[in-house]
Amino acid sequence: MAKKKRSAEKRTRRTFTRGFKQQAVQMMVDGYSASSVSDNLGIGNTNLLYRWKAELVSESGPVTETHDLCYRDLRAGFLFDRFFDLSLS
Secondary structure, eight states: OOOOOOOOOOOOOOOOHHHHHHHHHHHHHHOOOOHHHHHHHTOHHHHHHHHHHHHHHHHHOHHHHHHHHHHHHHHHHHHHHHHHHHHOO
């Protein structure tokens, strides 16, 4: 298979401010999906959002980590209950 030629233009790496990252992660915490947040903000890659979230949680300490785990448990319980409500209908 032939290799594709790269264009002569040099690609520049985008940078995002800390505030932008915090707002994007907050949208995910508020319940928006990572894909919808990345689409709406023009980020293009959901992996960035998950990395930013992990970085912010690790910087914030154990309280935030506990909050994140509790949120996941509540979300999983909600989805579990919703699944059984739909399956019984």
